[in-house]
Amino acid sequence: MTKVFVRxxxxxxxxxxxxxxxxxxxxxxxxxxxxxxxxxxxxAFRSTNAVGGVINFWIPxxxxxxxxxxxxxxxxxxxxxxxxxxxxxxAASFIARSLGESLPNAVLIPLEIVAAMLGGGxxxxxxxxxxxxxxxxxxxxxxxxNALANLFTVHLIxxxxxxxxxxxxxxxxxxxxxxxxxxxxxxxxxSLTALIIAVVVIVLIVLxxxxxxxxxxxxxxxxxxxxxxLLGVPTTQSVMSAFIVCGVxxxxxxxxxxxxxxxxxxxxxxxGIGFLALLVVLVASTRAVWAAAIAFVFAVILGGSxxxxxxxxxDQSLAGVLQGLLVLCVLLADGLRQRLGLxxxxxxx
Amino acid sequence: xxxxxxxxxxxxxxxxxxLVIAGLGxxxxxxxxxxNLSLDGSILLSAMFGFVxxxxxxxxxxxxxxxxxxxxxxxxxxAVAGIELRQDQVAIGFVLTLxxxxxxxFLGQDYTGGSSVSLPEVHVPILSDIPVIGAIFFDHPxxxxxxxxxxxxIWFWMFHTRPGLAHRAVGERPQxxxxxxxxxxRLRYVYTIVGGALVGLAGAAYTLSVKPGWTNPPSMRGxxxxxxxxxxxxGWHPFRVVFGAxxxxxxxxxxxxxxxxxxxxxxxxxxxxxxxxxxxFTLLLVSTGALERLLNIMPRALQRSARNLLRSDPPAxxxxxxxxx
Numbered sequence: 001m002t003k004v005f006v007r008x009x010x011x012x013x014x015x016x017x018x019x020x021x022x023x024x025x026x027x028x029x030x031x032x033x034x035x036x037x038x039x040x041x042x043x044a045f046r047s048t049n050a051v052g053g054v055i056n057f058w059i060p061x062x063x064x065x066x067x068x069x070x071x072x073x074x075x076x077x078x079x080x081x082x083x084x085x086x087x088x089x090x091a092a093s094f095i096a097r098s099l100g101e102s103l104p105n106a107v108l109i110p111l112e113i114v115a116a117m118l119g120g121g122x123x124x125x126x127x128x129x130x131x132x133x134x135x136x137x138x139x140x141x142x143x144x145x146n147a148l149a150n151l152f153t154v155h156l157i158x159x160x161x162x163x164x165x166x167x168x169x170x171x172x173x174x175x176x177x178x179x180x181x182x183x184x185x186x187x188x189x190x191s192l193t194a195l196i197i198a199v200v201v202i203v204l205i206v207l208x209x210x211x212x213x214x215x216x217x218x219x220x221x222x223x224x225x226x227x228x229x230l231l232g233v234p235t236t237q238s239v240m241s242a243f244i245v246c247g248v249x250x251x252x253x254x255x256x257x258x259x260x261x262x263x264x265x266x267x268x269x270x271x272g273i274g275f276l277a278l279l280v281v282l283v284a285s286t287r288a289v290w291a292a293a294i295a296f297v298f299a300v301i302l303g304g305s306x307x308x309x310x311x312x313x314x315d316q317s318l319a320g321v322l323q324g325l326l327v328l329c330v331l332l333a334d335g336l337r338q339r340l341g342l343x344x345x346x347x348x349x
Numbered sequence: 350x351x352x353x354x355x356x357x358x359x360x361x362x363x364x365x366x367x368l369v370i371a372g373l374g375x376x377x378x379x380x381x382x383x384x385n386l387s388l389d390g391s392i393l394l395s396a397m398f399g400f401v402x403x404x405x406x407x408x409x410x411x412x413x414x415x416x417x418x419x420x421x422x423x424x425x426x427x428a429v430a431g432i433e434l435r436q437d438q439v440a441i442g443f444v445l446t447l448x449x450x451x452x453x454x455f456l457g458q459d460y461t462g463g464s465s466v467s468l469p470e471v472h473v474p475i476l477s478d479i480p481v482i483g484a485i486f487f488d489h490p491x492x493x494x495x496x497x498x499x500x501x502x503i504w505f506w507m508f509h510t511r512p513g514l515a516h517r518a519v520g521e522r523p524q525x526x527x528x529x530x531x532x533x534x535r536l537r538y539v540y541t542i543v544g545g546a547l548v549g550l551a552g553a554a555y556t557l558s559v560k561p562g563w564t565n566p567p568s569m570r571g572x573x574x575x576x577x578x579x580x581x582x583x584g585w586h587p588f589r590v591v592f593g594a595x596x597x598x599x600x601x602x603x604x605x606x607x608x609x610x611x612x613x614x615x616x617x618x619x620x621x622x623x624x625x626x627x628x629x630f631t632l633l634l635v636s637t638g639a640l641e642r643l644l645n646i647m648p649r650a651l652q653r654s655a656r657n658l659l660r661s662d663p664p665a666x667x668x669x670x671x672x673x674x
Contacts, residue, residue: 025455025456028456029455029458029459031455077439077443079443107481123485130629134633134636134637135636135637136629136632136633136636137632139439140574140577140578140581140628140629140632141384141629143574143625143628144625144628147571147622147625148622148625148626151618151621151622154618154621155616155618159616159618190576215585276445278443279444279447282443282444284441292368314455314458315455315458315565317451317452317454317455317458318451318455319451320447320448320450320451321448321451321452321455322453323585324444324445324448324451324452325448325611327444328441328444328445328448331430331436331440331441331444332430333437334432334434334436335430335433335435335436336434336436338434338435339433339434341434
C-alpha cells in the first residue's frame with residue numbers, strides 16, 4: 001500500500017517540484033508567480049486564436065518528436081534535428097520564393113513539402129555520414145551542422161535572398177500568399193493539412209516501430225549494434241535510414257515554421273523546437289502517443305509564454321526554464337524510483 | 350618580431366583562456382569516467398552569476414567564487430543523477446545544457462550591460478621583461494596566469510602523483526581501482542565537482558575579463574561545445590587540450606583579421622562557420638586515426654614518450670556506471 005503511495009508521489013512530485021522551483025525563480029526576478037502562471041494559461045487558452053497558436057507550436061514539435069523517436073530507437077542522439085528543421089525551412093523557402101508567384105497553392109504546398117523533406121533529409125544524411133563513415137559522434141556532428149545551417153540562413157537573408165528594399169537581416173521579403181499553408185479560419189489560424197499530416201505521421205511511426213521488419217532492425221541496432229550486425233541486421237543502413245527519416249520529418253516541421261508561423265525565412269527559424277523535441281523524447285522514451293501528449297503540454301507552455309514580454313515585461317526564456325525543470329525532475333524521479341526498487345521495467349516501443 | 354604580430358599572439362593567449370580553463374575542467378571530469386555534457390549551459394549560467402555577483406558585491410573575487418560554486422553545483426547534479434540515480438549522463442547533461450542557458454537568460458534579463466569592474470592587467474616582474482615571450486605570455490590579467498598554473502598543476506597531479514594515478518584509474522579501470530581499495534564513486538564525485546568548478550571559473554573568465562559584461566543572447570554561446578570537442582581533440586591529455594584551445598583561438602583570430610581586411614573577399618558565412626568546420630576537422634584527425642599513424646612512423650625511442658601525448662582513446666570507463674556490489 002505504501003508502495004502505491006510512494007509510486008504515485010514520485011509520479012506527481014516532479015511536476016509540483018518543477019512548478020515550485022519555477023515560482024521561486026519568478027520571485028527572484030521580482031515578479032508574482034501567480035500572475036505569471038495565469039498569464040501563461042491565458043496566453044494559451046484565452047481565445048480560439050490562442051489555442052490555434054498552441055497548435056501551431058504542437059504541429060512542428062510533434063513532427064520532430066516522431067523523427068527523434070526513430071533515431072532514439074536506433075540508439076542515436078540526433079541533436080542535429082534543429083539544423084535539419086532549418087534546412088527544411090530553407091528548401092521550402094526556395095520553392096516559395098522561386099515559384100510562389102506562378103503556381104496555385106494546391107501545387108505549391110506539395111512541392112514545398114517535398115523540398116523540405118529533401119532539405120532536412122539531406123542534412124540528416126550528412127550527420128549520418130559523419131558518424132558512420134568518418135567516426136564523428138552525432139552529438140558533435142549535430143551541433144556543428146546546426147550552427148552551419150543557421151549561418152547559412154543568415155547568409156541567404158543578408159545576401160542572395162535579401163529583400164529588394166534593402167536588408168534588415170531580420171527576414172526575407174514575405175512569401176506570396178499562394179505559397180503559404182492555408183489557415184483553417186480566422187478563428188483557428190492553423191493549417192488543417194499540416195495537422196492531418198502530423199496525425200498520420202504519429203500513426204505511421206507507431207505502426208512502423210511495432211510491426212515492421214525495419215522497426216525491429218532499428219530496435220536491434222539500438223539495443224546492441226555489434227550483436228545485431230552478427231545476427232545479420234544491416235546496422236549501417238538501419239542507422240542511416242533512421243537519420244534520414246528523422247531529417248525528413250524535421251524538414252516538414254521546418255516548412256511549417258516558415259510557411260505558416262512566419263510567412264518568410266528568418267534566422268533561427270526552428271525556434272529551438274528541435275532541442276525541445278529531444279527533451280520530450282527523453283521523457284517519453286519511444287512511446288509515440290506519450291510523446292504527442294507531452295509535446296502538447298510543452299506547446300501550451302510555449303504558446304502561453306509568447307505574451308510574457310508584453311504582459312509582464314518578462315523574458316520568454318521562462319518557458320524553457322519550466323520545460324527544462326520538468327524534464328530534469330522527471331528523469332531524477334525516475335532514477336529515484338529505480339533506486340528505491342519500485343521500478344517497473346520500462347516497456348519499450 | 351614586430352609589435353603587431355606580438356599583439357596578435359598576446360590576444361590569442363588572452364582570448365583562449367576561458368577555453369583553456371573549461372577544457373581542463375572537463376578533462377579532469379572525463380578522466381574520472383564522468384561526462385559533463387552541460388558545458389554550453391553551465392558556462393553561461395556561471396558567467397551570468399559571476400558577473401552579477403561581482404557587480405553587486407563590488408568584488409571580482411566574489412564574482413569568480415560565485416561562478417565556481419554555480420559550476421560545481423551543476424556538476425554535482427550530474428554526479429548525483431549519474432552515480433546515485435543511475436541516469437544516463439549524456440541525457441542529464443543535455444537537459445542541463447538547455448536549462449542553464451535559459452536560466453541564465455531569464456535571471457540575467459535585468460543585468461545586461463557592460464562591466465564596471467574587470468580584471469586589471471598585471472605585468473609579471475622579470476618574466477614580462479623577456480623579449481617577445483614576456484610581451485606575449487606575461488602581460489595579461491591575472492586569470493591568464495591562473496590558467497598557466499592550472500595547466501602545470503593538473504598535468505603534474507595526473508601523471509606524477511599517487512592520487513593522480515587513482516584519478517586516472519577510476520576512469521580507465523574502475524574494477525581494478527576498487528580492488529586496490531579506491532572508493533571509485535567518491536573520487537568520481539570529487540573530480541566531477543572540481544571539473545565543474547573550473548568550468549564555472551571559465552564562465553566568469555568571459556564576463557569578468559575576456560568579454561566583460563552580460564548580453565542577451567550571450568556572446569560566448571557555443572563555446573561550451575567547442576570546449577567539449579577540444580577535450581576529444583586533446584586526447585584527454587592536459588597539454589594537448591590546452592594546445593587545442595590555443596589553436597582554436599589562433600584560427601579565430603586569423604578569421605577575424607581576414608574579415609576586417611576589405612581587400613580579401615571571402616563570404617562572411619564561411620568565416621563564421623570556421624569554428625564549426627574546424628571542430629569537425631579536429632575530430633576527424635582523431636577519429637580517422639591520423640594521429641595514431643603519426644605515432645607509428647615515429648622513431649621507436651620517441652614513441653614511448655609520445656604515446657601519452659598522442660593517444661586518442663577516451664578513458665575506457667567514460668560515461669559508465671560503477672556498482673561496487
